Amino acid sequence: MAEILVLVDHADGAVKKVTTELLTLAATLGEPSAVLVGAGFDAARERLAEFGAGTVYVVDGDGAAGSADLVVAPVAEALAQIVADRSPAVVLLASTAEGKEIAGRLAVKLGSGVITDAVAVTADGASVVATQSVFGGSTIVHSKVTRGVPVIAVRPNATAPVAASAPAAADRVDVAVAFSDSARLARVSGRTVAARTGRPELSEASIVVSGGRGVGGPEGFSPVEELADVLGAAVGASRAATDAGWYPHQFQVGQTGKTVSPQLYIANGISGAIQHRAGMQTSKTIVVVNKDSEAPLFEIADFGVVGDLHTVLPQAIAEIRKHKA
Amino acid sequence: MNIVVCVKQVPDSWAEKKLQPIDSTLDRESADAVMNELDEYAVEEALRLQESAGGSEACPVTILTVGPLKASETIRKALSMGADGGIHVVDDALHGSDALATSLVLAKALGTVPWDLVIMGTESTDARMSVVPAMLAERLAVAQLTFAGKVDVDGSSVRVQRVTDTGYDTVEATLPAVISVVEKINEPRYPSFKGIMAAKKKPVTTLSLADLGLSPDEVGTAGALSTVADFATRAAKAAGTVVKDEGDGGVKLAEFLATNKFI
Numbered sequence: 001m002a003e004i005l006v007l008v009d010h011a012d013g014a015v016k017k018v019t020t021e022l023l024t025l026a027a028t029l030g031e032p033s034a035v036l037v038g039a040g041f042d043a044a045r046e047r048l049a050e051f052g053a054g055t056v057y058v059v060d061g062d063g064a065a066g067s068a069d070l071v072v073a074p075v076a077e078a079l080a081q082i083v084a085d086r087s088p089a090v091v092l093l094a095s096t097a098e099g100k101e102i103a104g105r106l107a108v109k110l111g112s113g114v115i116t117d118a119v120a121v122t123a124d125g126a127s128v129v130a131t132q133s134v135f136g137g138s139t140i141v142h143s144k145v146t147r148g149v150p151v152i153a154v155r156p157n158a159t160a161p162v163a164a165s166a167p168a169a170a171d172r173v174d175v176a177v178a179f180s181d182s183a184r185l186a187r188v189s190g191r192t193v194a195a196r197t198g199r200p201e202l203s204e205a206s207i208v209v210s211g212g213r214g215v216g217g218p219e220g221f222s223p224v225e226e227l228a229d230v231l232g233a234a235v236g237a238s239r240a241a242t243d244a245g246w247y248p249h250q251f252q253v254g255q256t257g258k259t260v261s262p263q264l265y266i267a268n269g270i271s272g273a274i275q276h277r278a279g280m281q282t283s284k285t286i287v288v289v290n291k292d293s294e295a296p297l298f299e300i301a302d303f304g305v306v307g308d309l310h311t312v313l314p315q316a317i318a319e320i321r322k323h324k325a
Numbered sequence: 326m327n328i329v330v331c332v333k334q335v336p337d338s339w340a341e342k343k344l345q346p347i348d349s350t351l352d353r354e355s356a357d358a359v360m361n362e363l364d365e366y367a368v369e370e371a372l373r374l375q376e377s378a379g380g381s382e383a384c385p386v387t388i389l390t391v392g393p394l395k396a397s398e399t400i401r402k403a404l405s406m407g408a409d410g411g412i413h414v415v416d417d418a419l420h421g422s423d424a425l426a427t428s429l430v431l432a433k434a435l436g437t438v439p440w441d442l443v444i445m446g447t448e449s450t451d452a453r454m455s456v457v458p459a460m461l462a463e464r465l466a467v468a469q470l471t472f473a474g475k476v477d478v479d480g481s482s483v484r485v486q487r488v489t490d491t492g493y494d495t496v497e498a499t500l501p502a503v504i505s506v507v508e509k510i511n512e513p514r515y516p517s518f519k520g521i522m523a524a525k526k527k528p529v530t531t532l533s534l535a536d537l538g539l540s541p542d543e544v545g546t547a548g549a550l551s552t553v554a555d556f557a558t559r560a561a562k563a564a565g566t567v568v569k570d571e572g573d574g575g576v577k578l579a580e581f582l583a584t585n586k587f588i
Contacts, residue, residue, distance in 0.1 A: 071469065071487070071494075071496055072459060072469060072471075073462075073463070073469060076463070097447075097455065097472055097488075100454065100455050100456050100459075101455070101456065101458075101459035101469070101471060102459075103456065104424065104428075104454075104456030104457070104459040104460045104463070105459050105460065105462075105463040107425060107456075107460070107550070108425065108428070108460050108463045108464060109463065111550075112550060113423070113425070113549070113550030113551035114424070114425070114456065114550075114551065115551055116454045116455075116456060117453070117454070129554060133559075134342075134453075135341070135342040135343065136342075137559060138341065138342075138343075138558055138559055139342075139343065139344060139556055139557070139558050139559065140556065140557050140558075140559055141344070141349075141553055141555075141556040142553070142554040142555050142556065143551055143552065143553050143554060144551060144552055144554050145550060145551045146549070146550055146551060146552050147550040148550060182466040182467075185467065185468035185469070185498050185499075185502075186468040186469055186470055186496050186497070186498045186502070187496065187497055187498070188494045188495065188496055189484075189495045189496070189497050190494070190495035191489075191492070191493075191494050191495070192486075192492045192493050192494070192495070193491045193492045194491060194492040196491075201490050202490070203490075207587065231582075231587070231588065242509075249474075249488075249507075249508065249509040250488060250490065250492075252508075255338055255362075255450050255453075256362060256363060256450070256508045257508075259453075263587075264582075264587050273339065274338065274339055274340075274341070275338060275339070278450075285585060285587075286565075287578065287581065287582075288567075289574075289578070293567075293569075298567055299562075299564065300562050301564075301565050301567065302565035302566075303565050303566050303567075303578070303581045304565065304566070304567035304568070305567070305568055305569075305570055305574040305575075305577065305578055306567060306568070306569045306570060306574075307569065307570025307574040308570070311570065311574070311575070312570055312574040312575045312578060313575065314575065315573075315574065315575025315576060315578075315579075316574075316575035316576070316578040316579045316582075317575075318575070319575060319576050319578075319579030319580075320579050320582065320588050323579060323583055323588055324588060
């Protein structure tokens with residue numbers, strides 16, 4: 001059966017949710033194999049096996065080649081080498097900022113077509129078809145790579161992860177990759193982590209609670225955060241709120257920020273211009289709270305409350321707590 | 326130091342975008358065309374680096390675009406912000422180019438001028454792939470310093486703060502390099518009247534594929550490595566329930582979440 005390569009997203013072997021989604025997807029297309037760059041195989045093995053990885057190609061498993069301090073280029077190089085050795089049918093990566101860059105560089109190296117932000121990938125005879133939801137979700141496109149090994153970046157949260165019926169072998173195969181000089185040109189000299197929120201990461205979260213201009217100021221985000229916490233959700237912000245400095249830029253959802261597609265998106269004090277809609281329009285369920293009954297976002301809401309979020313949210317939070325008790 | 330800023334003309338962000346049934350390419354006619362928003366930040370960053378370096382003589386800033394004739398408006402906009410000159414690659418055969426072709430044409434065009442730093446936005450608001458800067462670094466075999474929220478240049482060393490999900494990584498390299506910038510990096514200036522007038526006299530070189538040694542089958546629809554099999558506009562989402570808060574809005578919200586098994 002055709003081998004499907006999945007690049008593992010991990011932090012020192014802690015496998016991210018999107019990788020379990022990609023392995024699930026890979027299993028529908030052929031035999032999943034994982035590619036793990038950097039140290040962490042021992043920590044990652046069980047989860048990769050659980051989601052069907054028959055083989056795990058480990059690159060720079062002891063960290064000696066220094067991949068941890070390099071950016072994007074060495075991963076693309078490693079994947080290109082494995083593709084040349086193994087001739088997989090498809091290469092799947094997460095459609096994150098970094099994943100897409102790796103996909104792009106890999107496509108150039110291989111002379112292959114690349115498709116990003118796929119929400120589905122299905123078999124089509126001997127090849128595959130990717131589904132993309134573009135222009136803020138208004139248009140659904142079916143695309144195919146016509147030359148080379150398809151390199152496809154898949155949107156996080158687009159696939160429900162399903163464990164394999166029995167854990168796969170996850171056999172370790174070490175791949176020696178000598179990173180070229182050009183892969184070493186950009187080096188990480190420091191990592192700065194903003195204070196950890198303890199909340200799920202925005203692009204991975206199943207529930208996102210956002211605040212916009214209607215929250216009125218940085219303090220206005222308190223009920224938004226509290227609602228997020230009682231739901232175990234991530235917090236997002238509209239561009240108006242981040243531009244005003246009410247919430248950090250990395251939480252911005254929208255055309256120039258992140259695109260999310262969670263199970264539930266609760267938008268508070270956000271009017272819903274295209275700029276924002278483009279970043280969340282394909283969320284499975286959309287709830288809107290806004291003082292203005294004419295706010296465009298109500299048009300795509302599954303449920304809406306016309307009211308002041310400063311009174312509606314605290315009441316909702318209290319009810320949710322009662323329900324959970 | 327020589328800086329080249331790559332810009333793209335795209336349909337207005339605020340307009341609804343659609344694909345043309347005839348060849349599944351973006352309909353660029355039905356909306357106003359503007360400079361890709363993130364490219365404004367790239368132009369601004371180049372101009373700030375120019376100012377720090379002592380001005381146009383010390384640090385010329387050239388604007389490069391690949392696009393139809395109309396895209397020259399975008400070069401003029403950047404020139405009116407303060408850039409010194411432009412390069413416009415225009416050729417009918419470019420229609421339908423994918424990101425691989427775009428990065429190839431940009432790389433070839435960069436071969437026609439001296440440059441130390443290429444600056445661009447991370448992605449364009451039409452295709453939103455955010456792969457072209459990385460592809461360009463790959464083709465040029467230079468350092469990739471993308472998703473930069475801050476840029477510092479010191480002689481031939483360059484350092485950026487690359488935004489991550491948890492904060493940022495400090496990434497360093499020596500020139501030449503490709504940088505892509507995110508929105509938080511700066512506030513783009515508005516062109517002054519003087520700038521708009523001066524822009525009319527600044528030089529813009531027009532290049533065709535032949536000038537770059539490229540043949541039509543390497544780019545455009547002919548050269549594309551992926552294709553759209555079909556597309557459809559999504560049915561408008563059916564309107565849901567909207568209630569007015571009459572002292573019980575929060576209760577109703579919680580009820581909705583419970584009914585739909587979110588809690």
